[in-house]
Amino acid sequence: xxxxxxxxxxxxxxxxxxxxxxxxxxxxxxxxxxxxxxxxxxxxxxxxxxxxxxxxxxxxxxxxxxxxxxxxxxxxxxxxxxxxxxxxxxxxxxxxxxxxxxxxxxxxxxxxxxxxxxxxxxxxxxxxxxxxxxxxxxxxxxxxxxxxxxxxxxxxxxxxxxxxxxxxxxxxxxxxxxxxxxxxxxxxxxxxxxxxxxxxxxxxxxxxxxxxxxxxxxxxxxxxxxxxxxxxxxxxxxxxxxxxxxxxxxxxxxxxxxxxxxxxxxxxxxxxxxxxxxxxxxxxxxxxxxxxxxxxxxxxxxxxxxxxxxxxxxxxxxxxxxxxxxxxxxxxxxxxxxxx
Amino acid sequence: xxxxxxxxxxxxxxxxxxxxxxxxxxxxxxxxxxxxxxxxxxxxxxxxxxxxxxxxxxxxxxxxxxxxxxxxxxxxxxxxxxxxxxxxxxxxxxxxxxxxxxxxxxxxxxxxxxxxxxxxxxxxxxxxxxxxxxxxxxxxxxxxxxxxxxxxxxxxxxxxxxxxxxxxxxxxxxxxxxxxxxxxxxxxxxxxxxxxxxxxxxxxxxxxxxxxxxxxxxxxxxxxxxxxxxxxxxxxxxxxxxxxxxxxxxxxxxxxxxxxxxxxxxxxxxxxxxxxxxxxxxxxxxxxxxxxxxxxxxxxxxxxxxxxxxxxxxxxxxxxxxxxxxxxxxxxxxxxxxxxxxxxxxxxxxxxxxxxxxxxxxxxxxxxxxxxxxxxxxxxxxxxxxxxxxxxxxxxxxxxxxxxxxxxxxxxxxxxxxxxxxxxxxxxxxxxxxxxxxxxxxxxxxxxxxxxxxxxxxxxxxxxxxxxxxxxxxxxxxxxxxxxxxxxxxxxxxxxxxxxxxxxxxxxxxxxxxxxxxxxxxxxxxxxxxxxxxxxxxxxxxxxxxxxxxxxxxxxxxxxxxxxxxxxxxxxxxxxxxxxxxxxxxxxxxxxxxxxxxxxxxxxxxxxxxxxxxxxxxxxxxxxxxxxxx
Numbered sequence: 001x002x003x004x005x006x007x008x009x010x011x012x013x014x015x016x017x018x019x020x021x022x023x024x025x026x027x028x029x030x031x032x033x034x035x036x037x038x039x040x041x042x043x044x045x046x047x048x049x050x051x052x053x054x055x056x057x058x059x060x061x062x063x064x065x066x067x068x069x070x071x072x073x074x075x076x077x078x079x080x081x082x083x084x085x086x087x088x089x090x091x092x093x094x095x096x097x098x099x100x101x102x103x104x105x106x107x108x109x110x111x112x113x114x115x116x117x118x119x120x121x122x123x124x125x126x127x128x129x130x131x132x133x134x135x136x137x138x139x140x141x142x143x144x145x146x147x148x149x150x151x152x153x154x155x156x157x158x159x160x161x162x163x164x165x166x167x168x169x170x171x172x173x174x175x176x177x178x179x180x181x182x183x184x185x186x187x188x189x190x191x192x193x194x195x196x197x198x199x200x201x202x203x204x205x206x207x208x209x210x211x212x213x214x215x216x217x218x219x220x221x222x223x224x225x226x227x228x229x230x231x232x233x234x235x236x237x238x239x240x241x242x243x244x245x246x247x248x249x250x251x252x253x254x255x256x257x258x259x260x261x262x263x264x265x266x267x268x269x270x271x272x273x274x275x276x277x278x279x280x281x282x283x284x285x286x287x288x289x290x291x292x293x294x295x296x297x298x299x300x301x302x303x304x305x306x307x308x309x310x311x312x313x314x315x316x317x318x319x320x321x322x323x324x325x326x327x328x329x330x331x332x333x334x335x336x337x338x339x340x
Numbered sequence: 341x342x343x344x345x346x347x348x349x350x351x352x353x354x355x356x357x358x359x360x361x362x363x364x365x366x367x368x369x370x371x372x373x374x375x376x377x378x379x380x381x382x383x384x385x386x387x388x389x390x391x392x393x394x395x396x397x398x399x400x401x402x403x404x405x406x407x408x409x410x411x412x413x414x415x416x417x418x419x420x421x422x423x424x425x426x427x428x429x430x431x432x433x434x435x436x437x438x439x440x441x442x443x444x445x446x447x448x449x450x451x452x453x454x455x456x457x458x459x460x461x462x463x464x465x466x467x468x469x470x471x472x473x474x475x476x477x478x479x480x481x482x483x484x485x486x487x488x489x490x491x492x493x494x495x496x497x498x499x500x501x502x503x504x505x506x507x508x509x510x511x512x513x514x515x516x517x518x519x520x521x522x523x524x525x526x527x528x529x530x531x532x533x534x535x536x537x538x539x540x541x542x543x544x545x546x547x548x549x550x551x552x553x554x555x556x557x558x559x560x561x562x563x564x565x566x567x568x569x570x571x572x573x574x575x576x577x578x579x580x581x582x583x584x585x586x587x588x589x590x591x592x593x594x595x596x597x598x599x600x601x602x603x604x605x606x607x608x609x610x611x612x613x614x615x616x617x618x619x620x621x622x623x624x625x626x627x628x629x630x631x632x633x634x635x636x637x638x639x640x641x642x643x644x645x646x647x648x649x650x651x652x653x654x655x656x657x658x659x660x661x662x663x664x665x666x667x668x669x670x671x672x673x674x675x676x677x678x679x680x681x682x683x684x685x686x687x688x689x690x691x692x693x694x695x696x697x698x699x700x701x702x703x704x705x706x707x708x709x710x711x712x713x714x715x716x717x718x719x720x721x722x723x724x725x726x727x728x729x730x731x732x733x734x735x736x737x738x739x740x741x742x743x744x745x746x747x748x749x750x751x752x753x754x755x756x757x758x759x760x761x762x763x764x765x766x767x768x769x770x771x772x773x774x775x776x777x778x779x780x781x782x783x784x785x786x787x788x789x790x791x792x793x794x795x796x797x798x799x800x801x802x803x804x805x806x807x808x809x810x811x812x813x814x815x816x817x818x819x820x821x822x823x824x825x826x827x828x829x830x831x832x833x834x835x836x837x838x839x840x841x842x843x844x845x846x847x848x849x850x851x852x853x854x855x856x857x858x859x860x861x862x863x864x865x866x867x868x869x870x871x872x873x874x875x876x877x878x879x880x881x882x883x884x885x886x887x888x889x890x891x892x893x894x895x896x897x898x899x900x901x902x903x904x905x906x907x908x909x910x911x912x913x914x915x916x917x918x919x920x921x922x923x924x925x926x927x928x929x930x931x932x933x934x935x936x937x938x939x940x941x942x943x944x945x946x947x948x949x950x951x952x953x954x955x956x957x958x959x960x961x962x963x964x965x966x967x968x969x970x
Contacts (some may be wrong), residue, residue: 030805032792034723045719052717056710063677063706070684071699074620075691082881083688088626092682093675100674104667111667111717112660118719119656135495170490171586173651173726177792181722184651186587187489188580191653208651208726208794210483212490213410216797294801314410 031204034177038203038224041180041195044117048110055103118180122162122194127155130164133172133185135211135317136218137279137292147237148266150279151292152221156230157200163193173209176222182208197224204293213315219293240269241282241339248272252335255328260321267339278318285340302333359900367900369453370861374460375439376757381464382431388471389423390821392416397781397817400810403802413798414481415500419474421484422504425604426511427467429742433607434463436749437522437546439757443852443859444540446531446868448897451524454904454964455517461908462514469916470507473500480504483796485597486567488578488589493571493937497929502922505568506915512557512564513911519553522546531851533870537631540850540873541624544631545610548638549603555642556599563592572921574937587652594645602641604738605705606634608745609676612698615748616680618846619695620687623874626679633672640669650718651725659718666716673709677702692846693767697748700775704740708733711786726796729789735782747774747827754834755841759857762838766830773823780816784809849877854888865891903964910957917949 037046122128131153132139140153155161165174167185174193175182183191207218225233244250246269248257256262256273264278273281284290287297291313295301306329309318324332359367368374396416399407408416438456442449450456473479478500482491491501526547530539539547566577567589576582578589617624624630646654646662680702689695711733715721724730747770755761793806800806844853851868852859854876868875871884878884920943928940 030791030793032804034727034790034792045722048717048719049723052714052720056713059674060706060710063681064703066681067699067702067706070681071689074684074687074689076688079688082621083686085623086625086686087623088629088679089682093626093629093679096678097671097675100671104670107713107717108664108667111663111719114719115656115660115663170495171487175726175792175794177723181719182651182725183722184653186652188585189587189653206792206794210414210487210490210726210796212495213414215414216410216794216799 032177032206034181036178037180038199038201039179039195039197041118041193042178044114045180048107048114051110052107055107059100059103120194122192123160126160126162126194128162128164129153129155130166131174131185133165133167133169133174133207133211133218135169135315136207136214136313138172138174138207138218138220139168139279142234145234145238147234148280149237149283149287151219151289152223152287154223154225154230154233155197156227157197157224159227160194160196165191165193170211171209172207172211172218174205174220175208176203176205176220178203179222184209200224200226200229202288206293214313217292217294217313219289221288221293223288236286236340237283241267242269245335245338246270246273251331252338255331256335259324259328259332261332264318281336281339283339285337297337299333299337302336303329306332364900366905367457367902369449369457369898369901369904371438371442371450371453371456372757372859372861374456375435375437377460378431378438378463379435381460381467382428382435385423385427385467386429386432387824389420389428390824392420392423394818394821396420397814399798400800401814402811403800403804403807405799408798410798411481412479414483414796415479417796418480418483418504419471422470422480422508424738425484425600426508427463427470429604429738429746430515431463432746433549433604433742434459434518436542436607436611436746436753437518437549440749440753440852441522441526441543441546442529443756443855443863444543444850445526445529445534446851446864446870447525447529448863448867448895450521451529452521453898454901455521457901458904458908459514459518459521461905462510462517462911465908465912466507466510466514469510469912469919470503473503478503485593486589487593488567488570488584488586489580491567491571491589492579493925493929494579497926499919499922499926502568502571502919505564505571506918509561509564509568509915510912512561515553516557516561519550519557522550523554526550531864531868531870537628538870538873538875540610541613541627541630541634542607542610545606545613545634548634549606552599552603552606552638552641556596556603559592560596563589563596566592568918572918572925572937587649590649590652591645594648595642597648598645599638599641601737602637604742605745606637608701608742608749609634611745611749611752612680612701614850615694615698615752616683618752618848619690619692619698620684621690621847622683622687623849623877624679625682625685626675627873630676630679633675636672637669640665640672644669647716647718647721650721663716663718667713670709670713670716677706677709692751693762693764693771694748694751694846696768696771697744697751700771701741701744701748704736704744704775704778708736708738708740711736724789726794727789728785728793728795731795732782732785732789735778735785739778739782744774747771752846753852754831755845756852756857756859758835758838759841760834760836760838761841761845762834763830766826766833770823770827770830773826774820777816777819777823781813781820782816784813784816788813844876847880849874851875851886854879854886862895862897864888865895867892898969901964901967903960903967905960907957907960907964910953910955910960913953913956914950915953917946917953920946920949 037043128144130141130143138151141148165183165185167187172185173182174185179195183193201224203222205220205222207215246253253270262273262275264275266275266280267273268282289295290297290301291305305312306324309316399405399413478498480500480503482496482501486504489495526543569575570577576584578584578586613624613630644662644666646658647666650659715724751762751767788806788809791806841857843856855864866888868886868888872878875886879886924943925937925940928935
């Protein structure tokens with residue numbers, strides 16, 4: 001048949017395109033790429049990641065080559081009669097059972113080793129961080145340092161950090177791709193993620209387990225700092241908000257009270273702003289983003305958010321008691337941006 | 341060429357009082373008609389699920405797209421997966437079980453023809469019920485895996501997930517009934533001489549699938565009923581607040597969910613194992629190995645469920661064990677692939693459309709199988725889990741695998757069903773378009789996953805760097821319907837004007853090619869003797885005789901019955917009543933947020949509907965049991 005080589009061409013084309021595209025894909029600039037590694041945990045998994053990737057690619061190439069050869073070589077050329085009726089060959093069957101089995105063993109041994117190595121308990125002196133997944137933002141609490149923040153977690157480079165991952169509502173998954181993968185935040189359980197970051201810089205992550213309306217908008221930032229910078233950050237975060245940001249007569253704190261914000265948000269130093277449902281806002285202006293990593297932290301974003309949280313983040317649990325007037329929006333924006 | 345097989349011509353005129361037209365379809369218990377109804381209905385749902393996918397891809401074509409709302413997008417991916425798994429691939433496979441298995445084992449029908457009709461009606465009603473949610477504005481949006489606690493009333497107030505739970509309970513009942521039916525059919529109704537090892541591999545794979553169904557659906561049924569009770573009467577199976585555990589749901593779901601993967605793929609593997617030998621003009625290489633690897637896959641399929649939970653924190657021992665069992669499944673799967681290639685080796689390959697789809701199946705399924713091996717390793721899975729890499733994987737397995745295999749089966753058996761050949765030219769256009777389009781649609785998803793794109797996100801940012809591959813993927817996805825349009829035109833045209841197929845257009849080896857196309861209502865004038873694993877081939881090219889050249893003096897076929905439909909309507913009403921309860925609770929929660937489910941009284945409409953359903957069901961079953969069959 002004239003068109004019999006078509007599958008060959010299709011298959012070959014698919015393989016070639018895939019490999020080229022793979023190269024391009026790896027080199028593209030995606031900040032959440034799983035191929036950038038910046039921790040000992042990521043290094044630890046890298047060996048297995050690459051070993052298994054190359055074994056599976058090699059098996060794929062062999063199977064595709066065989067398939068292409070067979071499809072081309074044995075196409076019907078209009079010969080007479082029927083081909084030899086071969087029913088099987090036990091030796092071949094044993095061979096192609098044992099070879100995949102050997103490959104499986106080759107992949108399973110480093111896999112199991114890595115599983116146990118990665119599950120080792122956190123070393124002494126690790127910075128403990130409790131990550132709480134909530135619809136649809138992350139709370140980070142440093143129990144030993146007395147710091148609580150949201151959506152932007154700071155860690156020191158070169159020092160082990162031990163995340164305790166929990167959930168306040170539904171299942172989420174803490175995914176920091178460059179630090180060794182993800183762990184779920186399961187209601188009623190505590191999961192652990194321990195690693196030591198290498199390079200300083202700003203990194204992005206995202207909730208990986210579908211958790212409802214705004215799952216796509218549940219992002220987070222991880223800031224890796226030099227130890228000294230990290231300690232300075234801790235001191236700043238521990239401090240309560242300054243006096244004129246908590247004094248009840250001032251327009252900012254007043255709007256914060258009248259807008260109903262105090263019901264859910266905490267501004268430490270202000271005893272009536274003690275809500276624990278939403279993010280702690282004591283130092284909200286020090287963070288790079290608002291709305292859990294989806295808006296730059298500036299006046300325009302703040303206004304947008306305050307006018308219509310649900311419009312920015314579908315299903316948002318931030319229910320305003322009344323629609324804020326433009327005056328209130330402006331006062332609150334100015335106030336929040338002062339909470340450095 | 342030796343003797344042409346004897347065609348069976350209707351030995352008896354149909355009974356005088358046989359119903360006709362639409363009433364015949366409603367009351368039929370003929371496995372062939374039921375098979376056709378399964379096929380047409382499932383294809384309709386396949387198109388619906390496809391449209392949902394196209395909207396998903398349209399939304400993701402660019403960053404920050406606002407084509408659909410977040411909530412609707414979440415409903416779309418929930419319903420796309422639910423539809424494709426339960427309403428498209430499973431019942432499309434069921435269409436082939438129904439039509440082909442009795443023909444391949446030399447039987448006149450399935451063991452329980454009315455139970456078979458009951459299964460079909462439950463499938464149809466369950467599918468309609470779950471999609472009714474769109475019309476009422478509450479499409480399920482908790483994911484096709486419905487993880488608690490998100491799927492609990494506390495986090496999903498609306499009745500949306502009630503539709504999902506209730507729909508799946510109805511569909512599960514249909515699958516269980518069908519599973520029992522086909523196990524009994526295959527074990528008990530084989531023609532004389534057809535030992536287990538002489539059964540066609542498609543029949544074998546069907547048998548394995550039915551065992552998987554019968555063993556795995558009770559598990560999800562337990563989970564579904566627990567979730568339904570949590571949502572409608574206020575029990576507490578999955579909420580940790582009062583001692584429940586959301587991971588219990590995950591265990592129940594994936595104990596079903598992983599065997600389900602093999603429920604979806606093994607039928608296609610069976611079809612490919614029929615098509616490749618026929619168009620290679622050779623027997624299936626190592627047929628016993630193919631059969632036993634299918635059985636082994638079925639067994640191992642029950643021991644790997646926790647690989648869906650590597651990120652859930654089950655601990656290193658469980659992770660290591662489930663990783664090992666998962667990788668092991670690669671071995672029997674590899675054995676199958678090598679046997680298929682060896683079947684073609686030394687053959688005389690005729691690249692009909694059916695053959696192209698089978699070869700395409702091997703290629704695409706290999707890609708999906710290998711990426712599956714990758715996330716069998718937990719350290720890798722911690723990167724890939726819930727990323728687009730997994731989306732690529734399941735689409736290579738389910739579209740590249742199951743759907744390509746099913747199309748191979750359609751092109752292969754269409755002439756048997758209709759008596760006419762599909763147009764080969766159009767078929768090859770369809771194959772090429774589909775093969776190219778699905779690779780463009782799904783291959784880039786590997787890169788998106790490696791680049792850190794999570795699945796089930798309704799939007800992404802320019803800065804994420806995912807727009808190029810999303811654009812490519814969307815273009816590919818929108819090309820898929822072009823091939824399907826060619827296919828549908830081909831079916832529409834060929835069913836009426838295609839060239840006559842004759843009994844045995846492909847020079848086949850199994851029993852269905854020994855009878856007329858389409859088969860007579862009673863399938864076989866005489867029950868054949870089966871001398872070998874390739875009875876018809878051996879009659880044509882050897883000295884075997886099937887003994888079809890006689891006519892049984894008395895052929896008994898069961899009469900039509902509408903009772904299965906009544907019973908199915910009863911089951912659906914009982915489960916459907918819980919939708920009323922769901923709506924009641926939702927209204928109550930809107931008025932009085934924070935009230936407990938226990939405090940909301942059962943409405944009389946709910947109670948009356950349950951009672952009505954029970955009465956209808958009992959009436960249906962009672963009259964069914966005492967219906968005269970002569």
